Amino acid sequence: MNAPHRRPSHRFFRALLALFPFEFRADFGSEMEATFEDQERDAALRGGRWGRLRLWGRTIAGVLRTAPREHLDMLRQDAGFTVRVMRRSPGFALTAIVTLALGIGAATAVFSLVNAVLLRPLPYRDAGRLMMIRNTAPRTGAPWSVSYTDFQDWKHDSHSFEDMEGLRLEQFNLTGAGEAMRVAGMRASPGLLPLLGFRPALGRGLLPSDEAAVANAAVVLTHGLWLRQFGGARDVVGRSITMNGAAFTIVGVLPPSFTFPIRVDLVASMDLDPRLIERGNHAFEVLAHLRPGVTLDQARREMATIGRRLSEAYPAENRGWGVTVLGFQEMLVGSTRPALLLLLAAVSFVLLIACSNLGILLLARAGARSGEVGVRMALGASRLRILRQLLTESLVIGFVAGGLGVGLALALLRVARGSLPPFVAAVTRIGLDLRVLAFAVAVSLITGVVFGLAPAVSVSRTSLVDALSNGSKARGGRGGARLRGALVASEVGLALMLLVVSGLLLRSFGNLLRVDPGLRTENVLAVEMGLPPARYNEPERVRAFFRDLQASVSALHGVDAAGLVNEIPMIGFNSQRSFIIEGRPLPPVGKQERNLVAFRTATAGYFAAAAIPLRHGRLLAEGDDTRDAPVVVINETMARRWWPGEDPIGRRIALATGPDTFSAWMTVIGVVGDLRHRGLRADPQSEMFVPLGGDHPGRTFLVVHFTAPPATVVPAIRRAVAALDRELPLGTVQGMAGLVEESIGPARVTSGLLLASGLLALVLAMIGLYGLVSYMVSQRLHEIGLRMALGASRRDVLRLVVGRGLRLTAAGTIIGLAGASALSRLLSTQLFGVSPTDPAAFAGASTIVGLVALAASYGPARRAARINPMTALRRE
Amino acid sequence: MTVPRDPSQLLPLTPAMFHVLLALADDERHGYAIIKDVETRTGGSVRLSAGTLYGIVKRLLADGLIEESRRRPPADEDDERRRYYRLTSFGRKVLVAEVERLERAVELARATKGLKSVKLA
Numbered sequence: 002m003n004a005p006h007r008r009p010s011h012r013f014f015r016a017l018l019a020l021f022p023f024e025f026r027a028d029f030g031s032e033m034e035a036t037f038e039d040q041e042r043d044a045a046l047r048g049g050r051w052g053r054l055r056l057w058g059r060t061i062a063g064v065l066r067t068a069p070r071e072h073l074d075m076l077r078q079d080a081g082f083t084v085r086v087m088r089r090s091p092g093f094a095l096t097a098i099v100t101l102a103l104g105i106g107a108a109t110a111v112f113s114l115v116n117a118v119l120l121r122p123l124p125y126r127d128a129g130r131l132m133m134i135r136n137t138a139p140r141t142g143a144p145w146s147v148s149y150t151d152f153q154d155w156k157h158d159s160h161s162f163e164d165m166e167g168l169r170l171e172q173f174n175l176t177g178a179g180e181a182m183r184v185a186g187m188r189a190s191p192g193l194l195p196l197l198g199f200r201p202a203l204g205r206g207l208l209p210s211d212e213a214a215v216a217n218a219a220v221v222l223t224h225g226l227w228l229r230q231f232g233g234a235r236d237v238v239g240r241s242i243t244m245n246g247a248a249f250t251i252v253g254v255l256p257p258s259f260t261f262p263i264r265v266d267l268v269a270s271m272d273l274d275p276r277l278i279e280r281g282n283h284a285f286e287v288l289a290h291l292r293p294g295v296t297l298d299q300a301r302r303e304m305a306t307i308g309r310r311l312s313e314a315y316p317a318e319n320r321g322w323g324v325t326v327l328g329f330q331e332m333l334v335g336s337t338r339p340a341l342l343l344l345l346a347a348v349s350f351v352l353l354i355a356c357s358n359l360g361i362l363l364l365a366r367a368g369a370r371s372g373e374v375g376v377r378m379a380l381g382a383s384r385l386r387i388l389r390q391l392l393t394e395s396l397v398i399g400f401v402a403g404g405l406g407v408g409l410a411l412a413l414l415r416v417a418r419g420s421l422p423p424f425v426a427a428v429t430r431i432g433l434d435l436r437v438l439a440f441a442v443a444v445s446l447i448t449g450v451v452f453g454l455a456p457a458v459s460v461s462r463t464s465l466v467d468a469l470s471n472g473s474k475a476r477g478g479r480g481g482a483r484l485r486g487a488l489v490a491s492e493v494g495l496a497l498m499l500l501v502v503s504g505l506l507l508r509s510f511g512n513l514l515r516v517d518p519g520l521r522t523e524n525v526l527a528v529e530m531g532l533p534p535a536r537y538n539e540p541e542r543v544r545a546f547f548r549d550l551q552a553s554v555s556a557l558h559g560v561d562a563a564g565l566v567n568e569i570p571m572i573g574f575n576s577q578r579s580f581i582i583e584g585r586p587l588p589p590v591g592k593q594e595r596n597l598v599a600f601r602t603a604t605a606g607y608f609a610a611a612a613i614p615l616r617h618g619r620l621l622a623e624g625d626d627t628r629d630a631p632v633v634v635i636n637e638t639m640a641r642r643w644w645p646g647e648d649p650i651g652r653r654i655a656l657a658t659g660p661d662t663f664s665a666w667m668t669v670i671g672v673v674g675d676l677r678h679r680g681l682r683a684d685p686q687s688e689m690f691v692p693l694g695g696d697h698p699g700r701t702f703l704v705v706h707f708t709a710p711p712a713t714v715v716p717a718i719r720r721a722v723a724a725l726d727r728e729l730p731l732g733t734v735q736g737m738a739g740l741v742e743e744s745i746g747p748a749r750v751t752s753g754l755l756l757a758s759g760l761l762a763l764v765l766a767m768i769g770l771y772g773l774v775s776y777m778v779s780q781r782l783h784e785i786g787l788r789m790a791l792g793a794s795r796r797d798v799l800r801l802v803v804g805r806g807l808r809l810t811a812a813g814t815i816i817g818l819a820g821a822s823a824l825s826r827l828l829s830t831q832l833f834g835v836s837p838t839d840p841a842a843f844a845g846a847s848t849i850v851g852l853v854a855l856a857a858s859y860g861p862a863r864r865a866a867r868i869n870p871m872t873a874l875r876r877e
Numbered sequence: 878m879t880v881p882r883d884p885s886q887l888l889p890l891t892p893a894m895f896h897v898l899l900a901l902a903d904d905e906r907h908g909y910a911i912i913k914d915v916e917t918r919t920g921g922s923v924r925l926s927a928g929t930l931y932g933i934v935k936r937l938l939a940d941g942l943i944e945e946s947r948r949r950p951p952a953d954e955d956d957e958r959r960r961y962y963r964l965t966s967f968g969r970k971v972l973v974a975e976v977e978r979l980e981r982a983v984e985l986a987r988a989t990k991g992l993k994s995v996k997l998a
Contacts, residue, residue, distance in 0.1 A: 021928075029931040032908055035958040037927045039909035063926025071932060 010057075011038060017061065020068040022075050023385050079393035086394060093366060094398070097359050100765060101402035101448060104355030106409025107348040107758065109433075109441045110417050113410065115341050116440075117431040118334050118421065124260055124428060126198025130291040131329040134165070134304060136283060139321025139579075141597055147285045149271075149278035151311060151319070155287070158307050161300035165289040166193040167271070170263065172531050172700055173244040174730050179230060183529065183732035184266040186220075186244070194221070194255070194268065196288060203227075204238035204253030211252075211270035217241070219270045220249040224257040226266040244269070246535030262333055262424040281318040288329065301326045317661075334425050339831055340751045344420065346824070347502070347758040350495040352444065354762050357488040358769045360452040363395060364485050365776045367456035388457050395453025396446070403445030407433065410441070419750035423743075424573075455484065485773055486809055492769045493813025494820060496762035497850050501821035502828060503759035504842035505835055506752040512834035513745055518570065519676035519685065521612035522738040526711060527569045528703040528718060529732030536728075544626055544694035546725060550703065551606045553721045559709025560717075564606025565693050569702045570678040571740040576600045579657035580689075582643060583666055598639060599678060599688040600656070602698055607690075608673065610706045611737070618650045618671030625670075626692035633667040639687035640672045654689075667691065680744045682833055704737075711736070763850065766813075767857040774806045775861040785865055786873025795866040802865050806858025807851075814847055821846075884967065884974040887940060896923055897933050898942065898964065898972045905946045907959040908934070934962065942968030 014037050018030055037060065044052035087094035122128035134155065136145040149167065156165040169188040174181060191207040200206065201221055211219035220242070222231070231237045240251050249269060259265075277284065291300055308324035374387055382390075411433065418431055537543050547565055554563040568574050578600040581587055605621045607613070616637055625632050633654065640649045653666040675685035693701070707714045715734055722729055778785070785798055825837040835842070890898070900906060900914040912925045925933075937943045946961040964972070986992055 025931075025935065029935065031958040032960055033927045033931050035956050036908040036912065036930070040912065040927065043913075059924060059926045060928065063928035067928040067932040071935075 010041060010053075014060070017064050020064055022068075022071050024075065024383065025071050027383065075389070076393070079390050080397060082390060083394045083397045087397075090366075093362060096768070097362050097398050098402045098405065100355045100358050100768065101398065102405035102409060103761060103765070104348075104352035105403050105406030105441060105444055105448075106413060107761070108352045108444060109406055109410035109437060110413035111341075111344045111348045111754075112440050113414055113431060113433060113437045114417050114420070115345050116434070116436055117429045118337055118341060118425060120436070121429070121434075123330050123333070124258065124430065125329075126196070127290055128330060130293070131197075132162070132289050132291055132297075132300070133327045133329045133332055134287040134289055135325055135327065136308075137323035137325050142323065143577075143597075144325060144327070145322075146283040147287050148280050148283050148318070149273075149285050150280040152285055152287050154311060155304065155307060155324070158310075159300075159303055161292055161295045161303045162289040163292045164192060164196050165287060166190045166196045167285045167287050168193055169271075169285045170265075171269075171272075172529075172732065173267075173269075174246075174531060174533050174728070175230070175242060175244050176728055176730075177241070177243040181728055181730035182230070183531070183730045184226065184244075185264045187261070187265045187268045188271050189268050190271055193288065196290065199255055199259050201253035202256040203235065204251070206253055207268065207270045212273055217248050217250045218272065219252040220244070221253040221255055221268045222251060223255050223259055223266055223268075227254045245531075245533040260428050262428050264427075279318075280315055297326060297328065333428065337421060337425055337747075339828075340420060340747070343502070343828065343831065344417075344751065344754055344758075347499055347755050350499050351758050351762050351765065352448075354492045354495050354765045354769070356448045356452050357492050358765055358772070359395070359398065359448065360455065361485050361488050361769055361773055363453060363456040364459070365772070367391075367459055391457035392450065392453050395457070396449035399445040399449025399453075402448075403441050406445075407438070407441050410437075416750065417754060420747050420754060422747055482777075485776075489766070489769050489773045490809045490812040491816060492762075492766035493810050493850060493854065494816030496759070496766040497814055497817025497846055498820040498824055499755070499759040499762045500846035500849060501817070501842050502824055503752065503755040504846050505825055505828060505832060505837065505839055506755050508839060508842060509831070509833045509835045510745075510748055510752045513681050513748060516677060516681040518681060518741055519613065519674055520570065520737070521610075521706065522741050524708065525611060525704065525706050525737040526715070526734055527737060527740075528705070528715075528734050529700065530703060530722070530729065531700050531732070532698070532729070540694060543698065547604060547693055547701075548623070549725055550722065551604055553725065554703065554705060554718055555606060557714070557717045557721060559707055559714050561706040561708050562606055562609040563703060563705045564604045564608065564610045566601055566603040566607045566611075566690075566702050566704060567693065567698055567700065568601055568678075569704065569737075569740070570676055571680060571737075571744045572735075575679055575686075580654050581657065581663060583653040583655070597687070598635075599686050601688065601690045602693040603690045604693050607704055610704045612706070613676065614674040616672045616674060617648075618669070620671055620673070621690060621692050626694040631665055631667040631691065632670045634671040634673055634690040635669055636673055636675050636685065636688040638675050638685045639689065642687055681741070682748075763853060767853050770806055770809065770854055771857040771860065773809070774802060774858045775864075777805060778802060778861045778865045782865075782868065782873045786868065786870040789868075789870040790874060798866040799859075799862045802862035803855065803858045806854060806862070810851060810854035810858075814850060817850070818843065818847065882967065884971040887942070887971050888975055888978055890971070890975050891933075893923070893925060893929060894933050894937065895972075895975060897925075897930070897937065898968060898975075901943060901962055901964045902969070902972060905948065905961045905963040907961050909959075911962070937968070938962075941965055942971055 044056040138145040152167045167190045171186045173186045175184045191209045194206045304324040312319040577597045608620050649669045655663040829837045896915045900911045943962045946963045
């Protein structure tokens with residue numbers, strides 16, 4: 002009778018039994034073993050080996066069928082009980098769920114953002130291996146565009162990449178398809194679309210033969226342009242359109258999924274005009290896939306070698322130029338990482354606070370429920386059963402809150418999206434994917450288990466006698482009180498950290514708002530346009546057009562001043578040139594001599610329209626563009642940097658046109674105020690303005706200061722342009738104020754979200770503090786009554802209770818200040834004009850926390866001071 | 878022990894439950910004996926596995942249809958791990974109610990013209 006246990010089949014049956022819930026096993030386990038042994042003996046007697054096998058089959062199937070049902074049964078019981086328990090104390094359930102939902106919602110929203118931007122690959126083929134290969138400029142080492150001929154050599158010589166394609170952005174005037182319009186184009190080598198992983202939805206892509214075509218170059222439309230401009234007509238393939246005065250043939254239409262960081266309306270085959278592709282013309286960008294197994298470092302080393310070889314082979318064009326390989330995704334989203342991680346840290350803190358609030362609530366309740374638990378144990382419930390019941394309760398809270406949190410996250414995402422710069426938002430699909438949902442489920446599960454476990458364990462440890470005899474006194478004990486105190490102090494600390502950080506960011510953002518962009522932004526608009534080189538092929542024609550345009554727009558009713566410039570601030574384009582100064586030694590090639598200057602071409606009217614102040618000398622004027630002796634206006638930064646303590650007026654500079662070739666000397670005639678061209682955050686750079694005209698300007702902005710509403714001014718400008726050139730379309734019309742706002746939009750959203758997290762954290766921490774102090778009062782009613790009966794005044798009671806709250810706050814403040822000073826150091830790159838140790842932010846946040854904590858403890862304290870000592874004493 | 882209830886609330890029984898109750902209708906039995914009895918009674922067409930049986934036993938105990946018996950056989954025939962079960966009076970009522978329900982169902986079927994041609998024993 003005792004032997005069977007040693008048989009392997011019996012051991013296996015025992016193992017099978019482990020699939021049943023513990024309680025079921027405890028009830029029926031040994032009985033089932035006995036039954037199985039009888040069955041097996043019988044089966045062997047009657048059916049031999051086959052009989053036993055059949056029995057085994059039946060047994061395994063039976064266990065697999067019944068065990069899950071038993072588990073489900075248990076869960077249903079626990080959940081049903083949970084719902085009843087929560088109905089009995091809806092206040093507790095509601096507080097716990099709402100608090101946690103806020104935490105989970107915020108965390109899920111920010112995690113979706115982090116997931117979309119930093120974790121998910123860009124929507125391109127093998128995005129993880131997608132690289133951008135760029136030149137580095139002589140002297141400065143700054144990443145730079147590439148020349149077409151170099152790109153061809155790289156493609157031919159390198160082995161680190163499995164493909165390599167080039168592109169160049171080009172704005173087009175599209176005519177011959179309805180009204181003339183400006184479109185954003187991309188010139189691409191034939192393999193670029195396949196490299197990115199896009200196949201045309203209609204027609205074909207670009208072919209190598211397209212590049213050779215001198216006339217009728219091929220163009221592939223994006224889905225958007227196809228719908229907007231061609232009404233989605235399927236017969237558009239084969240149609241001819243005119244862009245910048247040249248004929249193109251539409252060969253295909255891209256699918257809607259095509260995206261690019263910068264707006265692209267169509268992709269055209271490369272224009273291999275000899276001047277455009279000569280080695281010195283850095284006008285292209287190069288994308289490539291790293292060959293599998295090749296590391297970024299290996300590729301960089303190979304490309305650097307190729308770069309050096311080309312410099313030696315073509316010193317006239319390539320001396321000093323280097324080559325670098327950059328991860329495409331990292332290049333795009335790298336700048337958003339600090340802000341996103343900061344937000345993630347912030348919402349994690351909020352979540353932690355919400356969780357520890359739940360922990361405190363559960364601990365406090367655990368004490369209150371020890372009586373109930375005692376009764377259930379007396380009725381035969383096992384400890385494990387109680388533990389499981391309590392865990393189910395916290396899990397139910399976790400999952401209900403998780404569900405609400407995901408809903409909240411969806412709403413929050415709309416706001417949080419704004420923290421991304423537009424070029425990142427363009428290529429990221431933000432939403433709830435599996436990873437985000439897994440995150441939300443994991444968070445719900447972990448909060449449920451971790452923060453439910455400690456209270457559950459402490460309750461289930463309750464000894465029966467203690468629980469029943471001592472009733473309300475056996476509440477968690479001293480250890481529980483210390484744990485609750487530590488949780489509240491940490492909550493206060495985390496909230497303080499967030500408040501300090503959001504204080505720093507707010508002050509930083511305030512500083513940003515106070516930065517003078519250097520030009521008038523109110524009532525100034527900029528209209529983008531481009532003269533087609535085919536029709537404006539003579540300098541005189543270009544000059545005449547701009548002269549007439551400025552004159553006719555300036556004369557419009559409601560226009561105060563108008564002018565033209567090749568690049569307006571804040572839009573992310575910043576042409577730079579190297580220059581030399583007459584009478585000074587040439588800066589040595591390859592040395593990090595920063596003789597770079599931002600290069601603009603402008604008309605006289607630009608300074609008036611944008612209200613750029615003249616500091617010294619004179620502005621550009623009519624006729625400057627045709628002088629024999631070229632002139633230049635520089636900004637204050639350039640004057641200070643290159644002629645400190647001297648008068649730059651009358652000095653001459655020349656622009657580098659190659660490593661050893663320079664433009665004609667240009668005389669400095671005036672100094673103007675600094676512009677924040679690269680955004681409010683970036684320091685002003687050396688900047689120079691030469692008269693617009695002469696060389697073909699490419700893209701140009703008409704800048705207008707208006708006094709009448711834009712709704713009437715813009716159509717008037719359109720008419721004025723059409724009167725000069727009926728075929729010339731206008732590009733985007735942007736308000737200068739809007740451009741400035743756009744440039745600080747992400748900073749505004751980030752600091753707003755952080756402030757919201759900080760305030761939420763404060764509220765949650767104070768709910769925790771309030772709850773804990775109230776709980777403490779209810780626990781010590783007897784003691785307080787006794788003290789008052791023995792002569793303690795209401796004041797003493799107030800001091801006792803508030804003192805407890807403030808001691809916890811003080812502890813939290815110390816944690817918080819230490820944490821904040823560590824955190825803010827990581828923040829320093831995000832800050833503008835504020836030290837990471839800014840005393841105002843630290844002191845301000847601490848004061849706020851202290852005052853709110855005082856208020857949160859004062860409520861329960863007042864209630865305690867008002868009790869009647871006799872009632873309190875009778876209660877025990 | 879159990880509050881008087883309406884036996885019809887527990888109907889219909891699953892076939893396996895029905896057979897387990899039937900097995901306990903004449904005598905007190907332990908688990909293996911129930912399995913054997915069901916198998917014999919149904920001519921081998923219903924064979925319960927241990928898992929299925931004790932899932933049912935748990936439910937029947939919880940619903941008060943069966944109870945554990947304290948009577949045990951002589952020690953030389955006994956295995957201390959075994960428990961013996963018997964029908965409660967409520968369980969008997971439920972079993973009778975189920976048999977009546979089945980009877981009515983069979984009568985209904987017999988009275989149906991379309992089924993006349995089918996042999997209904």
